[in-house]
Structure formats: structure tokens, C-alpha cells
Amino acid sequence: MSLRIVVCVKYVPDATGDRHFADDLTVDREDVDGLLSELDEYAVEQALQIAEEADDAEITVLTVGPEDAKDALRKALSMGADKAVHVEDDDLHGTDVMGTSLVLAKAIEKTGYDLVLCGMASTDGVMGVLPAVLAERLGVPQVTLLSEVSVEGGTVRGRRDGDTASERLEASLPAVVSVTDQSGEARYPSFKGIMAAKKKPVESLDLSDLGIEAGEVGLEGSWTAVDSAAERPARTAGTIVKDEGEGGRQLAEYLASQKFV
Template identity: 80%
Template sequence: MSLRIVVCVKYVPDATGDRHFAEDLTTDRDAVDGLLSELDEYAVEQALQIAENADDAEVTVVTVGPEDATDALRKALSMGADKGVHVEDDDLHGTDVFGTSLVLAKAIEHVGYDVVVCGMASTDGTMGVLPAILAERLGVPQVTLLTEVSVGDGKVTGRREGDAASEQVEAALPAVVSVTDRSGEARYPSFKGIMAAKKKPVETLDLEDLELEAEQVGLEGAWTAVESATARPARTAGEIVTDEGEGAKQLAAFLAERKFI
């Protein structure tokens, strides 16, 4: 039987762009270009390596997001994944990590899985809790924050590097795994891979397909909310010291006044 590997990926605003909040205090995703979260590229890479070391395996990438989130799927498909699943619904706007984990769990159950691979966090929300919540919703064990991971003999094993120790962990399949940015550099899509990705299947689902109600997700169903946001003040010009023989003293006085020295 084929090993069913599912990778959760996220379409995030480009960190180099001018990001800000919309009027409803959600991220204004229309005002900045988006891309596949860099930390999720490590998850795709590890999923592909697991598949390459298996006798028979299929890698499915799943994302939840607006129409443009298909770009994140295509990037993962161009790296080598076999197919994609895109959950898109207008009622998902404003969904927090708890709602997202619910939608992902339903989508993953729809696809079927043996192991689910996630990145350690998203580069926009950076909460890092989704893999654990997802495992709870699926009712399976979790092995998270791994720098090494392998699958075989009905279990997943890996290494977790901590401040004081290196741990070897394992769990019986099915299971949820998350990998860190120290798990190995993600491969670059080849031209052949990019062209092949255009022909790979991407299934689109909505809330009705997953038997979910609008009230369970979106801003209405969110467990968390942004109450206020203040724009970062513009950078001001620094103080210029003209060195006429007293520059060092003026610099020392400046640093001492601000208790840097």
C-alpha cells in the first residue's frame, strides 16, 4: 500500500513587502505579494525525502487560503509533490489558527494520510502551535520540531535538538510531524519541475465539501482577535555629530545618556 504523505503549506505575505492591517484588523493580503512560507519549504523537502526512501509513496500538499494561495501549491508541486488540495471559501476570511486547524483536519481526512508534515511555524503568524492542535483534532500522536525525520516499519522517528539535550523521538503511524529550518535546505524547482507542476492535479474544496459551517471559522468563529493596531512610526533622522576634536566625548555622552554604557 502506498505511503500517504500530506504536507500543510501556507500562502503568506512577502516579508519584504509593505505589510499592514485592513480595516477589520486582519492582514491586508491584497496590498502585498504572497508566496509559499519559507518555513513550509522545509516541510515539503522532508516529505519528498521520505517519499524517495519509501517503496511507494504519494505526496499531497494542502493549503487553506484565497484564490492566489494556489501559487503556494504550485511551488510545492514544482519541487516534486504529486498533487494539491486547495480549501477556498469567502467565509474563511479572518480565520485564526484554531479554525485553520479544523479546516486542515477535515481536508486531510478527506485526502487520507499516514503522516502529515508541517513547518515549525508560519512566517506571518509565527505561532508555531498548529501542528500540535492539528494532531489533537486528528486524534494522532505528534513529533514536533524535528531536525531529522524518517518513516519506516509503521512509525516515524526523528531528532529534536534542545538547549540542553538532543532527543530521539518516535511515534506510531498515523502521526503529525513538524520540522525546523535546520532539517536541511529545500531543493530549488527545476525547469522540468515547474513545467510538470502545471499539469499536476489540484482539487478545490469549500466549507460545504468539508461539512463545516461558516460560524465555525472566519472572524465569527475565531478564538483570538486583534483588538487594536498602531502603525510603526517612521524612522527619524539620527543625530549628527560633527567631529571638531570633541567627537569622542560627544559620542560617549550620547551613549551614557541612553544608558548604553
């Protein structure tokens, strides 16, 4: 039986761009280019490696987002994933991690799965809790923050590295796994892969397809909210310390005054 792998990916604003909040205090995605979250590329890479070791495996990449989020799916498909699912609905605007996890769980159940792979966090929200919440919604084990992962005989195994020690973890499939940016560099799509991605299927779903009410997601259904936001102040001129024999003392006094030491 084929190993069904679902990789959750996110279309995020380019971190190098000039990002702003919109009037409703959600991220203004119109004024900045978007791309596949770099941390999710590691999850795609690990899915590809697991599939290469399996006798038979199929990789589905899944995202929740606007029309442009298809670009993230195409990147993952060009890396080697087999097919994609895109959940798009106007009522999803402003959805927080709790709503997103609900949508992902319903889409994953509809798609069918044995293993769900996620990045360690998104590069825009950087919460890092979605894999755990998703596992809870699906009612399956979670094995998170792995820097090494493998699947064999219906069991997923991996290594989680901490500051002072490493842990060996395992769980029976089906399960949700998240991988860190130490799990292995993601491959660069080849020209052949880019061309092949154009012919791979991308299924589009909306909230009605998943049996989700509009009030369960979006700004109305969010468990969290941004109360206020302000523009980051412009950078000011730095403090110059001239070394005329007292430079070390002046530098130490400045660092102490800024509570750096």
C-alpha cells in the same frame, strides 16, 4: 501499501513587502505579493526525502486560502509533490489558528493520510502551535520541531535540538510532524518540475465539502481577535556619537539610557 504524506502549506504575504491591516483588522493581502511560506518549504523538502527513501509514497500538499493560494501549491508541486488540495471559501476570511486547524483536519481526513508534515510556524502569524492543535483534532501523536526526520516500518523518528541538549523522538504512524529551518535546505524547482506541475491535479474543496458550518470559522468563529492596530511610526534620525576622547563613555551612557545595557 503506499505511504500517504500530506504537507500543510500556507500562502503568506511577502515579508519584504509593505504590509498593512484592512479595515476589519485582518491582514490586507491585496496590497502585497504572496508566496509559499519559506518555513513550509522545509516541510515539503523533508516529505520529498522521505518519499525517496520509501518503496512507495504519495505526497499531497494542502492549503487553506484565497484563489491566489494556488501559487503556493504550484511551487510545492514543482518541487516534486504529486498532487494538491486547495480549500477555498469566502466564509474562511479572518479564520484564526483554531478554525484553520479544523479545516485542515477535515481535509486531511477526507484525503487520507499516514504522515502529516508542517513547517515550524507561518511567516505571517508566527504562532507555531498549529501542528500541535492539528494532531489533537486528528487524535494522533505529534512529534514537533524536528531538525532531522525519517520514517521506517510504520514509525517516524527524529531529532529535536534545544539550547543545551538534543532529544531523540519517535511515534507510530499516523502522526503529525513539524520540522525546523535546520532540517535541510529546500530544493529549487527545476524547469522540468515547473512544467510538470502544470499537469498535476489540484482538487478544490469548500466548507460544505468538509461538513463545516460558516459560524465555526471566519471572524465569527475565531477564538482570537485583533482589538486595535496602528501604523508603525516613521524612522527618526539616529543619534551620532562623535569620538573626541569621550566617545566610549557617551556610547555607554546612551545604551544605558535606552536600557540596552
